[in-house]
Amino acid sequence: MSEEPSQKQTEKQDVGKSVLNELTPQANKKSGKRRSTGQALLIPALAVFSGLVLGAILIILTDLQVYAAFKQSFGAGILEAFKTVGTAYGALLRSAFGDPARIIAALQGGDALEIRRAFNPFLESLVVSTPYIFAGLAVAVGFRAGVFNIGVEGQLFIGAVAATFVGYSLKGLPAIIHLPLAILAGALGGALWGFIPGWLKAKTGAHEVINTIMLNWIAFRLTDWLLAGPMQRPTSGGMPITPEVEASAMMPKFFASPIRFHLGFFIALLVAWLMWFLLFKTTWGFNLRTVGANPNAAKYGGMNVLVSTVAAMSISGALAGLAGANQVLGVTHSLAMGLSSGYGYDSIALALLGNSSPLGVVLASLLFGFLRNGATQMMVATQIPIDIISIIQAFIIVFIAAPALIRAIFRIKEVKAVENVFVRGWGGK
């Protein structure tokens, strides 16, 4: 949690030993490990729960009907409050997973279109989750290597620009070549945007948090200019939007309209597995994590910290770029400024929630995807703005980042667990 105590510890201990302790879970005592694993799952679960409760409180506090009911009597007020939250979260669940009654009715009716419509909410949630997986992995890889990539949003846009350009400018290619090429372009675009702050950090020590924030805004302005100028769709009538990508560059869909579920979801899972393999099953990943856990020890052990930093930022950027490419090639098919609904900042929450492990990130992304897709429909049904999700996410991050808060609320005993150093400040060196 804080860097001061952990640093002091490692300085006092033998450096090599502390690296071993941090990197090999087997070195921990068995019983302690089991308890900390239990808590590793308990705390995120309670954090999500607390976030949802606080969201419910906000819904109640901003609902004028609840106040009106309280004016009648206290009991009516309480009832109305519960009813409001019930309607809201009920709508959220129904539109995230689909309405069971409707699914059964559709299956009995046998109408293909109706069946697709009934199953669509669930599959749509997976579609919404997909960019979260890529973006969350981007931040998680950075955390593992000790860099804080707050520039996912910018990298996502540059990746999307590159993928869109390859998508519409190359014509007549077969899909088997065109689609991978467009995806690769997205990854490369993002990687470039991640490489810059990584290289600057390695070369000059400039802190990546500030540089990635700056690059975010440079990316927005650049995209803004491209959309209004060089990449504008000729027939758009002045609207800042690019031409539609060729059909050969679109992610194949598995079902007919209105289901948008596409290949991107499986690519995301594959990439998550790949990142797990890279981070935890290769020497390269071991080096990366060592640099993240303790750069001094890594240097002492002969690892190249600078190369690791640059590589981590580039890979992180590439993953963010994939998120952008996925959205363009799979969902929107053309690029406009509204591409991202704040994936860049949500991804920080995802990486924290998933404890920077690929599997954790995938699970957290599914949660966020279902929440956001549900909230979209909840807004239609109950007029509760979708921004409630951002508020809930903010609470979740606080609770994850400050386990002490959750422990205090739910009176859980503290277990000594290895806490990650997420990022270091830019004061001093």
Next chain:
Amino acid sequence: MANAATITPKIVEVVSPRRRIVMGIIFLVFAAIIFLVFFPNTAGNLTTSFGLTPGGITRGVVGSWVVQSKLTLGIVGGLTLLLALYQLVRGFGKRTNTVLGLVSLFFLFTFLVFAAKGKSVNVGGLISSSLSLAVPIILGSYSGILCERSGIINIGIEGMMLMGAMVGALVGSLAQSAWVGLLGAIASSMLLALVLAWLSIKYKINQIITGTVINIFATGMTSFISAKFLQTNEALNMTPMFGRVPIPLLADIPLIGPILFNNNLFIYGTIIVCIVLQISLFSTRWGLRLRSVGEHPKAADTLGINVIRTRYMGTLLGGMVAGFGGAYFTIGSVGRFDEMMTAGKGFIGLAAMIFGNWNPIGSFGAGMLFGFADAFGSKLSILGSIVPPQFMAMLPYIITMVVLAGLIGRGHAPAAEGTPYEKE
């Protein structure tokens, strides 16, 4: 990594031979552009007319300044070339950064002369709008300075300003009073600052994550309230504003009067905050204590300074300034709140803080520069220049990255920044 036990003084490299050559080449490039692009493409008989008074003002008016375009380009270009050659041969030593500023100013001037050849451009209006665009940036940077000088990293400036803007509009509309709105804005923003301080000091959460949380929360909360109440009930989103208050006598001074002393509360406030902050940070006991807590909390604690309380105070004051800056968006300029209306100004404030080396006067200059880039960009698009306004808008970010990379002399961040303090 920030280690409170050792402080290594950073030596700002200004006189290394390599830097001398690099700077000389940059100057030379400026001179080359003036002579190879601007000069040949300007016909000899054209004049550029500079208006010196912002529009809509009747006090302290002065006439326009008309120059011969080609002649001026030749003279200023020649001066730039001389400076470049001197820099390459001898070097300006410690004055290099000042000369860099001068050369940039020359370049900007020639660019204006060139872009507005045969036309007129209102420089007074340009500077005046730079100032009003710079106000939130400068106040954002002061919020950052107050927090970071006490050792708390604040990347939640954007969120605090956004919250201040929304609450300012809402409370101002409810009370039908700009002053009450301002108080509401400051209070809401201080509340977020309190959360930042509390989470960073008590729970020792990573301060960058806390700042991010504040940004996410403020974005969500302001958009939520806006969609739920402000957009459905327009009466809640019509706040009275602070109007222009010309300062007697001073407003009549030609040239600077209309630009500086014919403004609203926020612009005077920014100038006052700048002066007060500069003096109190560097010439009072209070400032020394605040800075010592940010640089070396252990030493400060040993001398009897309450580190925790000082950090709370610094962060809360930072929140106050951010709230004031946020209120400017609604109560000070348009009178209504729109979602995401701060549009990254808080982050540019962060940039201005770094560019200004955590120093109020420096940050004021940086904020003015960034505001100017913004105003200049929109002016250029009116003049029909070749440079798209988006590229002008990128300038602050690029400059910050260049500064961070140490090309213009690296800044010195408070040493204990981002490190929670633990008493032993």
